[in-house]
Amino acid sequence: MTSELTLGIETSCDETAASVVTSENVVLSSVVSSQVDLHARYGGVVPEVASRAHVGLVNPVIAQALVEAGVEPKDIDLVAATKGPGLIGSLLVGVSAAKALSLVWGIPYIGVNHLEAHLYSCFLEEPDLELPLVVLLVSGGHTILVSMEDHLQYSILGQTLDDAVGEAYDKVARYLGLGYPGGPAIDQLAVHGKNTIEFPRPIINDGFDFSFSGLKTAVINYVRQNPETPTEDVAASFQEAVVEVLTTKARKALVNTGAKGLCIGGGVAANSRLREAVFDICLEDGLHSFVPSRAYCTDNAAMVASTGWRRFLEDGPDSLDSGADPNLKLHG
Amino acid sequence: MGHSVMIILGIESATSQVGCAIGGHEGVLASVHSSRGRRHAENLAPQIEFVRAQARINLSEISVVAVDVGPGLYTGLRVGVATAVSIAFGLGIPMIGVSSLDLLAYPVRHCSKLIVPAIDARRGEIFHANYRQVPGGVQRISEPAVSTPDDLAADLLAHGNEALLVGDGAVRYADMFANLRGVEAAEPSVAYPSAASIVQLAHAKALREEFVSPSELEPVYLRKPDAAEIEQQKRKIL
Ligand SMILES: [Zn+2]
Numbered sequence: 001m002t003s004e005l006t007l008g009i010e011t012s013c014d015e016t017a018a019s020v021v022t023s024e025n026v027v028l029s030s031v032v033s034s035q036v037d038l039h040a041r042y043g044g045v046v047p048e049v050a051s052r053a054h055v056g057l058v059n060p061v062i063a064q065a066l067v068e069a070g071v072e073p074k075d076i077d078l079v080a081a082t083k084g085p086g087l088i089g090s091l092l093v094g095v096s097a098a099k100a101l102s103l104v105w106g107i108p109y110i111g112v113n114h115l116e117a118h119l120y121s122c123f124l125e126e127p128d129l130e131l132p133l134v135v136l137l138v139s140g141g142h143t144i145l146v147s148m149e150d151h152l153q154y155s156i157l158g159q160t161l162d163d164a165v166g167e168a169y170d171k172v173a174r175y176l177g178l179g180y181p182g183g184p185a186i187d188q189l190a191v192h193g194k195n196t197i198e199f200p201r202p203i204i205n206d207g208f209d210f211s212f213s214g215l216k217t218a219v220i221n222y223v224r225q226n227p228e229t230p231t232e233d234v235a236a237s238f239q240e241a242v243v244e245v246l247t248t249k250a251r252k253a254l255v256n257t258g259a260k261g262l263c264i265g266g267g268v269a270a271n272s273r274l275r276e277a278v279f280d281i282c283l284e285d286g287l288h289s290f291v292p293s294r295a296y297c298t299d300n301a302a303m304v305a306s307t308g309w310r311r312f313l314e315d316g317p318d319s320l321d322s323g324a325d326p327n328l329k330l331h332g
Numbered sequence: 333m334g335h336s337v338m339i340i341l342g343i344e345s346a347t348s349q350v351g352c353a354i355g356g357h358e359g360v361l362a363s364v365h366s367s368r369g370r371r372h373a374e375n376l377a378p379q380i381e382f383v384r385a386q387a388r389i390n391l392s393e394i395s396v397v398a399v400d401v402g403p404g405l406y407t408g409l410r411v412g413v414a415t416a417v418s419i420a421f422g423l424g425i426p427m428i429g430v431s432s433l434d435l436l437a438y439p440v441r442h443c444s445k446l447i448v449p450a451i452d453a454r455r456g457e458i459f460h461a462n463y464r465q466v467p468g469g470v471q472r473i474s475e476p477a478v479s480t481p482d483d484l485a486a487d488l489l490a491h492g493n494e495a496l497l498v499g500d501g502a503v504r505y506a507d508m509f510a511n512l513r514g515v516e517a518a519e520p521s522v523a524y525p526s527a528a529s530i531v532q533l534a535h536a537k538a539l540r541e542e543f544v545s546p547s548e549l550e551p552v553y554l555r556k557p558d559a560a561e562i563e564q565q566k567r568k569i570l
Pocket residue numbers: 114118139266267298299
């Protein structure tokens with residue numbers, strides 16, 4: 001059996017990534033060059049800084065992905081790049097590079113929806129996961145609860161009405177003086193704290209949409225009024241509120257849809273408390289839980305390559321005059 | 333590299349236009365430009381395919397990729413550079429970077445006045461540099477800079493020589509330069525760098541073996557990443 005190879009390229013935000021994945025969903029290489037240090041001094045991702053960095057990094061990262069996979073350019077059958085959503089200047093670097101390689105290597109190009117790629121990140125390690133599934137996609141830009149009925153067929157059950165969960169983490173971390181990125185900082189601190197403060201759980205019993213803006217404000221007001229409270233307790237209590245909201249809604253979605261299991265994806269899926277809680281609720285309910293390795297939760301190109309191949313089989317290639325869409329939505 | 337087979341692909345996308353050309357010792361074999369709707373990322377790859385077909389060249393025959401490295405509009409510039417670098421990387425061939433200001437000075441090289449390419453840098457500023465005629469072409473005699481049209485006008489007055497302004501910056505701020513003594517604006521038809529000029533300038537550089545590897549090619553921004561954007565990011569606490 002001959003296996004087809006997809007080169008995936010991801011430049012939607014602050015990671016420059018490339019990966020080679022086989023048509024059987026085997027990841028031969030997954031290279032991620034993070035710009036986190038570059039942006040940390042600004043307290044967040046600065047789009048122009050990110051775009052400039054992608055230009056210099058994208059080809060070295062692709063070269064590294066080919067070397068690590070042990071393949072030659074002539075072995076690649078499809079090139080896939082994230083076409084949105086994301087920062088437009090950054091997306092265009094990856095899309096331009098991918099289309100150029102498609103031209104000179106004489107292979108098809110496909111643009112990939114970054115959110116769909118996150119949905120598929122769990123299949124990188126368990127290609128045979130049984131559908132239907134509920135997928136909770138949580139990151140710095142998105143909080144989406146999805147019912148995945150079949151491959152490439154899904155519906156959005158709910159999403160955030162204001163801040164994305166990762167955004168709430170970043171803002172709370174910044175207020176607590178923990179620096180950027182906020183997610184890992186709060187996660188590490190929370191381990192040493194106790195869940196002593198009863199923060200609000202916004203709209204926890206009300207549908208599948210989320211709201212984190214009020215929780216973030218409640219945390220900041222609390223710290224203002226109680227400056228003596230240990231920061232680790234604030235972190236632990238905030239994290240507990242977030243995780244309870246996320247898992248309560250995910251659990252309800254599992255019941256409503258009759259799904260066989262729950263997957264999580266996106267940068268916040270790397271959070272240790274959320275990973276533990278997802279495992280626990282599924283164990284209690286006798287359902288399958290799947291929590292990808294941290295490297296496949298945060299932005300990577302393996303998920304882009306794998307999703308690109310799936311979409312290519314379904315829809316065929318994209319035309320070379322296609323561009324990028326910073327506001328691309330998720331639709332099954 | 334055998335001179336008889338040198339084929340150059342030139343890419344230009346650092347202004348509101350996007351274009352590419354293919355040529356070599358025989359001159360420019362095919363070129364195309366589009367200027368509508370700032371669709372650099374959408375248009376460039378199909379343009380390359382088009383000029384390749386028109387010139388009856390296989391992409392695998394290309395021996396050098398030349399690209400406008402700016403200064404210019406950042407998003408378009410990056411589309412051109414990312415495309416050019418990936419083509420060079422994908423084919424394993426060298427590159428030649430050409431300044432957008434050199435490209436604007438080149439078509440007016442027969443003018444004996446001070447030649448001042450002026451590219452619209454948005455935000456009320458212009459990218460510019462001074463050039464003078466030399467045998468066989470032009471020579472840059474000042475560092476590329478970014479200034480307000482006012483400051484550039486004051487510079488030109490202080491310089492005292494007769495000058496020819498060329499570029500979309502000269503067109504956009506024509507009113508500010510119109511009454512300066514001895515300062516003339518070039519035809520709007522040469523207001524944008526052309527991909528054909530890239531191929532011609534790169535050909536001369538290729539004969540001098542002024543190649544860079546894809547990893548060495550750097551866009552010229554002339555401005556630090558937007559300070560306002562960074563400040564906004566710092567303040568975005570609540
Ligand atoms: Zn992401």
